[in-house]
Amino acid sequence: MGALAVHRLSDLAPADRRRIMERSASTIFSPQLVADVRELVEDVRERGDDAIVDALRRFDGVTCEAASLHVSPQELDEARAAVGADLMAAIREGITNIRAFNERVVRDADWVEELAPGHLVGEQTRPIDAAGLFVPSGKGSFPSVLMQIGTPAVVAGVPRIAVVVPPAPGTGGAIDPAVLVVAQELGLVDVFRANGPAGVAALAFGTASVPRVSRVVGPGSPAVAAAQIEVQRHGCSTVMLLGPTESVIIADDTADPRIVAADLLNEAEHGADSAALLLTPSRQLVSAVDGEIDVQLRRLPAPRREFAESAISQLGGAIIVRDLDEAAGFASEYAPEHVMIATEEPESLLPKIEHAGEILLGSTPFSAANYVIGVPAALPTGGFARQSSGVNARTFLKTSSVARTSAEALGRLAPSVRALAEHEGFPAHEAALRERGL
Numbered sequence: 001m002g003a004l005a006v007h008r009l010s011d012l013a014p015a016d017r018r019r020i021m022e023r024s025a026s027t028i029f030s031p032q033l034v035a036d037v038r039e040l041v042e043d044v045r046e047r048g049d050d051a052i053v054d055a056l057r058r059f060d061g062v063t064c065e066a067a068s069l070h071v072s073p074q075e076l077d078e079a080r081a082a083v084g085a086d087l088m089a090a091i092r093e094g095i096t097n098i099r100a101f102n103e104r105v106v107r108d109a110d111w112v113e114e115l116a117p118g119h120l121v122g123e124q125t126r127p128i129d130a131a132g133l134f135v136p137s138g139k140g141s142f143p144s145v146l147m148q149i150g151t152p153a154v155v156a157g158v159p160r161i162a163v164v165v166p167p168a169p170g171t172g173g174a175i176d177p178a179v180l181v182v183a184q185e186l187g188l189v190d191v192f193r194a195n196g197p198a199g200v201a202a203l204a205f206g207t208a209s210v211p212r213v214s215r216v217v218g219p220g221s222p223a224v225a226a227a228q229i230e231v232q233r234h235g236c237s238t239v240m241l242l243g244p245t246e247s248v249i250i251a252d253d254t255a256d257p258r259i260v261a262a263d264l265l266n267e268a269e270h271g272a273d274s275a276a277l278l279l280t281p282s283r284q285l286v287s288a289v290d291g292e293i294d295v296q297l298r299r300l301p302a303p304r305r306e307f308a309e310s311a312i313s314q315l316g317g318a319i320i321v322r323d324l325d326e327a328a329g330f331a332s333e334y335a336p337e338h339v340m341i342a343t344e345e346p347e348s349l350l351p352k353i354e355h356a357g358e359i360l361l362g363s364t365p366f367s368a369a370n371y372v373i374g375v376p377a378a379l380p381t382g383g384f385a386r387q388s389s390g391v392n393a394r395t396f397l398k399t400s401s402v403a404r405t406s407a408e409a410l411g412r413l414a415p416s417v418r419a420l421a422e423h424e425g426f427p428a429h430e431a432a433l434r435e436r437g438l
Contacts, residue, residue: 005317048207055198079180097374118406130160132203134218141176156396164199197227204231219243257288268311275315328352
């Protein structure tokens with residue numbers, strides 16, 4: 001066999017199953033990383049901009065003054081000249097589709113319904129007061145991340161949006177022009193250069209340069225994820241977890257091995273801590289995919305080739321299942337960021353996938369969904385798809401419940417209110433009815 005690790009689900013040793021299920025979560029929650037990140041977060045909390053500057057120098061090899069943490073309007077304007085026409089068109093197409101998806105998400109956000117005559121309930125939806133968006137750059141440059149998390153925040157109407165981007169190592173603080181162009185296209189002017197965990201802390205606490213926000217959103221390294229977890233102790237919410245990336249492909253004999261191999265490598269090339277799994281009842285498909293992977297791996301440059309090899313051999317691979325139902329069951333237990341159903345009838349398997357950040361049907365590639373289809377691409381990882389969803393406009397909204405009762409409706413409800421108040425020992429609750437003559 002080649003680089004692809006191959007297992008039979010029925011024979012999977014408990015230790016291997018645990019390793020596959022845990023994927024990179026063990027790194028994110030390692031005691032040493034948690035302790036190191038907590039120290040850095042506390043440093044930013046106490047020293048603000050000075051701590052950000054020190055973290056940039058220590059971890060990113062970037063020397064800059066506190067006064068230059070905020071990206072200037074001139075830098076934003078100059079970025080356009082560095083972005084080619086094709087990339088600009090791709091950015092605009094992606095934003096257009098992501099905006100359309102999220103406008104549909106919020107279309108019916110406010111609602112009211114009459115449960116009974118005179119008894120009205122509903123919700124009033126408003127944006128959170130301030131959002132912080134983290135855009136990673138450790139393993140590359142990711143304008144698509146800002147497209148995916150910035151557009152929903154704008155559609156939701158968040159009044160204050162701050163963006164943090166780690167600058168290129170060994171520079172005076174340069175940020176990829178494509179990321180700055182996305183910020184311009186979205187009308188985002190508060191863009192800051194900062195180390196990942198330090199930037200998350202700066203958004204959570206606020207500094208002389210960086211505004212304090214209520215929610216920090218964005219994928220990143222285990223250290224960035226650990227920082228997002230840490231700042232929740234101080235009242236800043238986040239979305240759990242957005243990275244490292246992971247994908248599951250469910251395929252049968254009708255799948256093209258060449259395409260399956262390409263789709264496995266699609267997410268696997270993100271990093272050595274990524275995971276890419278193929279679930280199939282077909283031994284023949286596994287053998288063919290393994291051969292194709294060897295061919296396609298040779299085409300990948302370093303370090304993407306090494307990243308992909310790790311993702312399909314250490315935390316991922318091929319798992320041979322009894323049938324497609326067993327594949328769907330394992331996928332739901334795994335609760336991955338991305339699922340692709342590459343079977344003869346993908347729609348028939350869709351209802352059986354209980355937990356996944358994203359489900360792509362047929363030959364819809366991960367890459368298209370990551371960039372321009374319009375669906376969310378900042379998705380829960382590490383099994384958090386069991387209880388959370390991808391980043392969309394709802395991520396940046398909150399609701400206030402609204403109710404109104406007529407005198408007649410309240411009279412119908414009064415006996416139940418009185419019975420519960422008496423049982424729970426709250427006489428003032430009952431008095432609120434009595435003073436109304438009920």
